[in-house]
Amino acid sequence: MRSFRTFRQGGIRVEASIEWEPSGPVKNAFLxxxxxxxxxxxSGRPARCVVKRGEYVCEGMxxxxxxxxxxxxIHASVPGVVRDIRLASLPEGGQAEAVVIALEGSFERLxxxxxxxxxxxxxxxxxxxxxxxxxxxxxxxxxxxxxxxLGERRDIGLLVVNAVECEPYLRAESCLLRxxxxxxxxxxxxxxxxxxxKRTVLxxxxxxxxxxxxxxxxxxxxxxxxxxxxxxxSPQDLPNQLLExxxxxxxRPEGGMVIIRPTSLFAAFEAIVLAKxxxxxxxxxxxxxxxxxxxxxxxxxxxIGDLIEECGGFLxxxxxxxxxxxxxxxxxxxxxxxxxxxxxxxMALSSEExxxxxxxxxxxxxxxxxxxxxxxxxELLYRHIKRGSIDVAAExxxxxxxxxxxxxxxxxxxxxxxxxxxxxxxxxxSALASTRDGSGWR
Amino acid sequence: MRRANSLPMSxxxxxxxxxxxxxxxxxxxxxxxxxxxWGIYCxxxxxxxxxxxxxxxxLAGETLASGIRRRFTLWDGSxxxxxxxxxMAMPPGISPLIPAASSFFATSVVKGAFGGLGSNWMNPAxxxxxxxxxxxxxxxxxWTVPGRLTGLAALSGATPLAFARTHAAASSATGxxxxxxxxxxxxxxxxxxxxxALNKGLFSRAGAVLPGGYIDLLLGNKSGAIGEVSAILILxxxxxxxxxKMIRWQVPAWxxxxxxxxxxxxxxxxxxxxxxxxxxxxxxxxxxxxxVAFFMATDPxxxxxxxxxIALYGIGTGLLIFLLRNFGSSAEGSAFAVILMNCxxxxxxxxxxxxxxxxxxxxxxxxxxxxxxR
Numbered sequence: 030m031r032s033f034r035t036f037r038q039g040g041i042r043v044e045a046s047i048e049w050e051p052s053g054p055v056k057n058a059f060l061x062x063x064x065x066x067x068x069x070x071x072s073g074r075p076a077r078c079v080v081k082r083g084e085y086v087c088e089g090m091x092x093x094x095x096x097x098x099x100x101x102x103i104h105a106s107v108p109g110v111v112r113d114i115r116l117a118s119l120p121e122g123g124q125a126e127a128v129v130i131a132l133e134g135s136f137e138r139l140x141x142x143x144x145x146x147x148x149x150x151x152x153x154x155x156x157x158x159x160x161x162x163x164x165x166x167x168x169x170x171x172x173x174x175x176x177x178x179l180g181e182r183r184d185i186g187l188l189v190v191n192a193v194e195c196e197p198y199l200r201a202e203s204c205l206l207r208x209x210x211x212x213x214x215x216x217x218x219x220x221x222x223x224x225x226x227k228r229t230v231l232x233x234x235x236x237x238x239x240x241x242x243x244x245x246x247x248x249x250x251x252x253x254x255x256x257x258x259x260x261x262x263s264p265q266d267l268p269n270q271l272l273e274x275x276x277x278x279x280x281r282p283e284g285g286m287v288i289i290r291p292t293s294l295f296a297a298f299e300a301i302v303l304a305k306x307x308x309x310x311x312x313x314x315x316x317x318x319x320x321x322x323x324x325x326x327x328x329x330x331x332x333i334g335d336l337i338e339e340c341g342g343f344l345x346x347x348x349x350x351x352x353x354x355x356x357x358x359x360x361x362x363x364x365x366x367x368x369x370x371x372x373x374x375x376m377a378l379s380s381e382e383x384x385x386x387x388x389x390x391x392x393x394x395x396x397x398x399x400x401x402x403x404x405x406x407x408e409l410l411y412r413h414i415k416r417g418s419i420d421v422a423a424e425x426x427x428x429x430x431x432x433x434x435x436x437x438x439x440x441x442x443x444x445x446x447x448x449x450x451x452x453x454x455x456x457x458x459s460a461l462a463s464t465r466d467g468s469g470w471r
Numbered sequence: 472m473r474r475a476n477s478l479p480m481s482x483x484x485x486x487x488x489x490x491x492x493x494x495x496x497x498x499x500x501x502x503x504x505x506x507x508x509w510g511i512y513c514x515x516x517x518x519x520x521x522x523x524x525x526x527x528x529x530l531a532g533e534t535l536a537s538g539i540r541r542r543f544t545l546w547d548g549s550x551x552x553x554x555x556x557x558x559m560a561m562p563p564g565i566s567p568l569i570p571a572a573s574s575f576f577a578t579s580v581v582k583g584a585f586g587g588l589g590s591n592w593m594n595p596a597x598x599x600x601x602x603x604x605x606x607x608x609x610x611x612x613x614w615t616v617p618g619r620l621t622g623l624a625a626l627s628g629a630t631p632l633a634f635a636r637t638h639a640a641a642s643s644a645t646g647x648x649x650x651x652x653x654x655x656x657x658x659x660x661x662x663x664x665x666x667x668a669l670n671k672g673l674f675s676r677a678g679a680v681l682p683g684g685y686i687d688l689l690l691g692n693k694s695g696a697i698g699e700v701s702a703i704l705i706l707x708x709x710x711x712x713x714x715x716k717m718i719r720w721q722v723p724a725w726x727x728x729x730x731x732x733x734x735x736x737x738x739x740x741x742x743x744x745x746x747x748x749x750x751x752x753x754x755x756x757x758x759x760x761x762x763v764a765f766f767m768a769t770d771p772x773x774x775x776x777x778x779x780x781i782a783l784y785g786i787g788t789g790l791l792i793f794l795l796r797n798f799g800s801s802a803e804g805s806a807f808a809v810i811l812m813n814c815x816x817x818x819x820x821x822x823x824x825x826x827x828x829x830x831x832x833x834x835x836x837x838x839x840x841x842x843x844x845r
Contacts, residue, residue: 043486197486350478351485360480376485383485389492389547390589394771395719408776409824425824434484441492442589448482 035260036270039402041435042262043356045197049315051324055208058312058339062132064107064330065367066092067117069125072171073099078126084111088136089306092128095164101174102164106308106328109133120352120359120366121170127367130330143303153223156301163300164307164370168292170353172371175297178287179223186282188226189275190217192233192291193259193266196354198315201373202291203233204324205311209295210244212302216294217254219301224287229254230275234261263356264433270402292373307370314340316376318347327368333375334364348380355382356434389442397436397446403429407436407446414453423457430454492588495717496548500555502711503766506704507559510697513617514563518697522558524567528574529554529599536583549588550578556596556766559698560759560806561603564615569607573599593813594773597763600806612801614694630695631656631688632757633802635742645743647753648684662686688756695757702756709765718769721778725785726764726792731755733793741797760792763805773813777823784819788812 069075076093080086086105093103109130117127148156161176190213192202206213221229231245231254245254259265259274268288273279292311299305308329315322320341327336333350337343351358352366353373368375397407405426413422430450437447511519533550537543544550557574577599582591604611614630629637634654635647644653652658665686674681687693691701699705713720731751738749755761768774768788775784788808795804 041488347478349481349485351483354483355486356484358483358485360478360482360485362478362480378485384487384489386481387491387493389544390587392492392495392589392771393774393776394492394495395776398776406776406824432483437484438486439488441488441490441495443487443491445482447484 033258033260034274035262035265036273036402038404039400039435040262040264040270041400041438043195043197043438049198049200049322051200051204051313051322055204055311055324055326058325058327058331058336060107060132060328061331061335063112063332064105064109064130064132064328065117065332065365066103066106066128066130066330067119067125067367067369068093068103068127069119070103070172070329070369070371071095071099071101071166072173073097073101073177075125076100076103078114078128080105080111080114080128082111082114085109085134086111086130087134089308091164091306092130095161095174099174099177101166101172101176102162102306103128104164104306104308105130106330107132108136117367120361120369120372122359143305146302146304148219148301151301156219156223160297160300163305165293165296165300166307166370168290168296168310168371168373170371172369175220175293178289179220182224182285182287184284185224185226185287186228186284187272187275187286188221188224188229189271189286189288190229190231190254190291190294191266191271191288192231193261193271194234195261195263195265196356198313198322198376199354199374200313200315200324201311204313205291205295206233206241206244212298213291213294214244214254215302216296216298219297220287220289220294226287227284228282230257231255232257232259232271232275234259234265263435263438264402264431267402267431267433269431296370310368310370310372312336312368312372313374313376315374316347316351317379317382318343318345318377320344329368329370331368332365333361333368336368336375337364337377343377345379347377348383349376349378351376351378356438357432386443388444391442391444394441396439396441400435400439402433402435403431405429407440407450410453411444411446411449414449419453419457419460422453427454427457492549493547496552498715499712499717499766500548500552502708503555503559503698506701506708506762507555507698509691509701509704510559510563510699513691513700514615514697518563520567521561521563521565521570522555522697525558525561525570525574525599526551526554528571529557529578532575532578532580532583536579536587539583540587542587544587547588549582553577553582553596553599555698556762557599557603559762560596560600560696562611562614563697564613565610569603569610570599573603573606576602589772591772592816593810594767594770596770597767597806597810597813601810604801604803604806608801616694617692617700630757630802631693632796635753635757636796636802639742642743646682646739646750647742647757648682648688648750650742651684652682656684658683658687659692661690662692685752685756688753693757696759699759699762702761705761705765709761712765718765719771719774719781721781722769722774722785723764725782726768726789727755727760729786729789730760730764730792733790738793738797754796758796758803759805763792763809764788767806768809768812773816775816775819775823777820780816780819780823783822784812784816787815 074096076095079094080092088108090105091102092105095101109132112131113129116124118124157176157180165175166172241256296307312327313324314336323340349360351360410422432447432451434447529550554574558570561570577595581598582595585591635650638650638654642650642653644650666681666683689702712718734749734751734754739745775781791808792805
C-alpha cells in the first residue's frame with residue numbers, strides 16, 4: 030500500500046459507524062422561508078445592523094456593516110422583509126444580534142447568466158477591498174475575514190489549500206473540489222496574486238481526489254500547485270499537523286504560512302469573478318439519525334431544520350444535533366440554529382453513534398498522552414485542573430492544547446477532557462490579561 | 472417533521488472510541504479464564520470454590536465501599552477482576568473464607584477507602600494476596616498436588632519453586648529441575664515424550680539437551696495456585712491483552728527482562744550452577760512471576776505513565792522479585808515486590824514528568840512562538 034504523508038506524534042483514526050459517499054453533483058438547498066442571519070459570523074466584533082424592522086431587503090444587500098479589524102460585512106442571503114431583529118445564541122456560546130428575513134419578492138441573481146469579471150487587471154489592494162466589501166471570511170471557525178487573513182502578508186513562504194477532512198461524514202470540501210474544481214482553482218489564483226507565495230500545496234485526504242493532478246495542471250492562471258495526499262488521521266487539518274506533514278518540521282516557513290479552505294477560495298472566486306457577496310456555503314448534512322445524508326449548497330441563515338427536512342428528516346430521534354464536526358464541533362438544542370459562514374456540517378447523531386456516556390474515574394491508562402499530537406499529558410492536566418490549580422496546568426502546557434478532541438475521543442473513562450481544557454485555558458488567559466499584558470495571545 | 476422541543480447538549484467530542492474502562496476490566500478478566508479453567512480441571516471442581524468465594528468477597532467489599540460513597544460501581548468490572556486475581560492466587564485446598572476475607576479487604580479498604588477505582592495507590596488484588604499471605608501463612612503454604620496428570624506427587628505439597636529452594640543446599644544435584652528430580656519427582660509421560668521429541672528434532676542440531684521436567688512446568692502439571700499453574704495459558708492470555716493494547720507491554724518486558732538477567736547472572740549461585748549459568752526458564756515457569764508481571768504490575772492505576780517511569784518501575788520490580796525470591800523468607804516474593812514498587816510510583820511519576828517536560832522545552836523554544844503556524 031502507498032504510504033501517505035502525515036504528522037509525527039499522536040492522532041487518532043475515527044471510524045464512522047456509517048460509510049457514506051455523497052453521490053451526484055451538489056444540489057442547491059431550498060431557499061429558507063425565514064432566514065436567520067447572525068451578525069457575528071467572523072472572529073471580530075459583531076457587524077452593526079444597518080436595516081430596520083419591516084424594511085425590504087434585496088438579495089445580496091448589506092444588512093450588517095463590519096466594524097473594525099476582523100469584523101466582516103453581512104449580506105442578506107435572500108430577498109424579503111426584515112421580520113425581526115433579535116438576540117440569538119451563537120453555536121460556540123454567547124449571543125449576538127440576528128436579522129430574520131421572511132422570503133419575499135424577486136431574485137436578481139437567480140436564473141441569470143452570470144457575467145464574469147476580468148479580475149487580472151485588478152491590483153492587490155483592489156482585490157482585498159473587494160473581498161472585504163463582499164464579506165468574504167475564512168470558512169473555518171473562528172472565521173477570520175480574508176481581508177485580514179491575507180492583507181497583512183506578502184511574499185509568504187507557504188500557501189496551503191486545506192482540503193483535508195479527517196473526521197467522519199465531513200465531505201463539503203471534497204465535494205466542492207469535485208464539482209467546482211476550476212472555480213476553486215481560479216479562487217486560488219486570486220489568493221496567489223494577493224500573497225505571491227513561494228510554494229503552494231493542495232493538501233487532501235488520502236481517500237479522495239483522484240482527478241486532482243489534472244486539476245492542478247489545468248491551473249494556468251497562477252503559480253504551480255503541488256498536490257499532497259495526507260493520511261486521513263485526525264487532527265491532520267490543524268496548522269501544526271499540516272505543517273509537520275508537508276515540511277517535516279514545525280518550523281514556520283520563511284515569510285510565514287497561510288492555510289485556507291477550498292470553500293473560502295470558492296467564496297473568493299464568487300466575490301471577485303461573479304461579484305457576489307458571501308451568502309452561500311457548502312454544508313455536509315449528515316449523521317446516523319438522518320434519512321438521506323447529502324452535501325448541500327445552502328444560503329447563510331438557513332435554519333438547520335430546513336436542511337434536515339430536505340434530507341428526508343430523521344430516521345429516529347437524534348441524540349445530538351451537532352454543528353461543524355463530531356470531534357471539534359458544537360451541539361445545538363434546536364432546529365432553528367442557522368447556517369453561518371463557518372458551518373461546515375450539520376450532524377444529527379444517533380444514540381448508537383455517541384454511545385453511552387458512562388463517565389467513570391480515570392484509570393491512568395495513558396492513552397490520552399499517546400494520542401495527543403501536542404505531546405501533552407491530558408490526564409495530568411485534567412487532574413490539576415480538577416484540583417483547581419490551573420496555573421500548574423498552564424505550566425505543563427495547557428496553552429498548547431488545540432482542542433483537537435483526540436484525548437476526549439480515546440478516553441475509556443469518557444472524561445470531559447477537552448471541555449475542561451478549553452474552559453481552564455480561557456480562565457488562565459483572562460487571568461493573564463488582568464495581571465499582565467495578555468496581548469501575546471492570538 | 473420538525474420537532475419543536477430541545478435536545479440535550481454536551482461538549483465536543485461527540486463520538487468516542489469503543490473501548491471503555493469497564494470493557495477493559497471485563498475483557499482482562501475474560502482473558503484469564505482459560506488459565507483458571509485449567510486449574511479447576513487439574514485440582515478438581517472443589518477448587519472453584521475459593522475463586523467463587525474470592526469474587527463474592529470482592530463484590531461485597533465494592534458494594535460496601537460504593538454504598539458509602541453512594542455510587543454504584545459494580546458494573547465497571549474492576550472489583551470482579553480483583554476478586555478473580557486474588558482467587559487465582561490461592562492454593563487449591565484453602566478454606567473459602569480466606570480468599571473471601573482477602574478480597575473483601577482488597578476492595579473495601581485498599582481500594583474503597585482511598586476513593587475507589589483510579590484513586591488507590593496500591594494494586595488491590597496484590598494487597599489482597601499479601602493480606603492472605605501475612606494472616607494465614609500456614610494455609611497459604613499448603614499446596615495440593617494436581618490429582619489428574621501428575622508425577623510431581625513426591626514433592627510433599629511444596630511448589631516446585633519452594634522445593635528447589637529448600638532442598639538446594641542438601642541436594643547434590645544442580646539446577647531447579649535437577650533438584651526436583653533428585654528429590655524424587657517423576658515427571659509425566661507427556662513431559663517425557665515432548666521433551667524427547669524436542670531433543671531429537673530441534674535441540675540435537677544445536678548440540679543441546681533439554682532435561683525432563685520443563686514441559687510439565689510450562690503446561691501446568693505441577694502444584695501451585697489455582698489459576699497460576701499453567702504458565703503457557705497465562706502467556707497466551709498476556710499475548711491477547713498485549714496485542715489488543717490493553718496493557719503497556721513495556722511493564723512486563725522490563726520486569727521479566729531484569730529478572731531474567733539477574734537470574735541468569737546470579738541465580739545459579741544458589742541452586743549450585745555457578746555464575747552466569749542461572750536457570751532462567753525454571754525461574755520464569757515457577758512461582759507467580761508471569762501473572763504478576765503481566766496482569767498485576769500492569770494495572771494502569773498503580774503504575775507510572777511516562778516511559779522513563781515505566782522502565783524504572785519495571786527494573787525495580789524485577790530486581791525486588793529476584794531478591795525476595797532468593798533471599799526472602801518465602802519462595803514467593805512477586806506480590807510483595809510489586810506492592811513495594813507501587814509505593815514508589817508517585818515519586819517515579821514526578822521524576823518522569825519532570826524529565827519529559829524538559830525535553831518538551833527544547834523544540835518549543837526553537838519554534839519561536841506558539842502560533843507559529845497561524
